[in-house]
Amino acid sequence: MSSDVVDHSGLSRRHFLQAAGAAAAVVPNGVPAQPAMRDALPLGAPSAAKTTTERVVRLRVNGADRELTIEPRVTLLDALREVLALTGTKKGCDRGQCGACTVLVDGRRINACLTLAVMHEGSEITTIEGLGTPDALHPMQAAFLSRDAFQCGYCTPGQICSAVALVGELKAQALSAATFEAAPAGAVPRTIAISDAEIRERMSGNVCRCGAYVNIVAAVRAVAEGKA
């Protein structure tokens, strides 16, 4: 395979290696920032460069079937960003604390940084790129724009993916800590009313360092109430 073969992601191998080299240069102790990842190979294709653990992993992302040849330790987040070049999903803390990497797996929101890509074969993965396009925004994307629900925008894809799932969870009457707080003392909550307190609690897995929370709550509430 020549050095500038373009893989499914559109990234050339040369560009990927340049990017990987730049990343490695800023990491202390000589520990590479990213596990070794290679261009996607056809299923079963022989490769002298394979490590002992590399394997073909089939993912379904934003409605398309993708094949990646990666080590098992590659997180879903790194597979999306570095192999499939879906860089809308952001890497913030990379430890499950900030929510910037939130994606939908079979419609459920999860942190892509704390799970391995290989664990999600057969699942339907939706990233911010799969929610809408500039010409046909998802209602939550449109609400974030109209309510000015961001400043720098880095946390926004994760906020929007999280908020899309939140609306579904509210429709399904899923409990939250705020639901119990709103119920009479010691009682089992029966119904869930949409409130700012509910939305804040349910968005607590997504940090916004710019502090756009007031407008984020307004955007999410507008969609949840069908007013977007």
Next chain:
Amino acid sequence: MNDVDYRRPSSVAEAIRFGAEPGAAYVAGGTNLIDLMKGHVALPTRLVDVNRLPLAAVTMRPEGGIRIGAMVRNSDLANHPIVRERYPLLAQALVAGASPQLRNMATVGGNLLQRTRCHYFYDADIAACNKRSPGSGCAALEGRNRIHAILGASDACVATHPSDMCVALAALRADVVVQGVGGERRIAMARFHRLPGDAPERDTELAPGELITAVELPPSPFAARSHYLKVRDRASYAFALVSVAAALDMRDGSVRDAALALGGVAHKPWRVVAAEEALVGRPLDDATIAAASERALAGARPLRENAFKVELARRAIARALQTAGGAA
């Protein structure tokens, strides 16, 4: 993160066979294990992915209790109709923990097996941690120890168990069902997690290679009156400084049965049967509550920075019991 071999068993028997090999670790939600691997605290050489094992059901048991499969996600368990109806204490504890994203990933089995921890355990650059490196010492004992244990600790380790779910399971008198090469056995929740003693590297009584397959709950008399109170530094998405699972069965103005367990105060969920007994047969008044919290906190030995936890726990117990009883 170190490179690993990956196996995806199709049956419990196959999983146990893979899990018995040296360096193997079971991975379910991954929310704790992969985090620990990134920090070079956990270094498995093989991951056995148990996510597709047929252990994701909640079923009724003949005597009226329930069996919760080990792979049931925390969010699904909190919202299961039977749990909401009969074990609201468990539902409330579950939604007090972590974030929605993490609760969608985390499983019952994984929640039980998340590591008892402290900042020093998590920082592989700190040499002294008996839990991470047995015999290396404990940096927290004389270090920053505001979040640490006030009960049941040892000079070897003062870390706390971070789970909310496990505090409710302890109060609700759960059993953990595990399977290993030697067959199936049941471990009472009270004995499942260990106190640190001189072997803090072991958080639980699980033998190497054993797999949690289910958690079983007996029928609960507490469905109508329970409360999980979590006190933490942030309004949401933070571990408990102190948490209280309280549940009451009241008849004619007095307590017929009581469940009481604390989180954030010890190496394991802290359930004191003597504290529950102090409530039974009495009206739920201030004197009864004071007697119960006295017993729950007996032997408390705070560290330099966490003496506040003793009074905080006392007040949290009172609030949780009063709320469960419908008085607060």
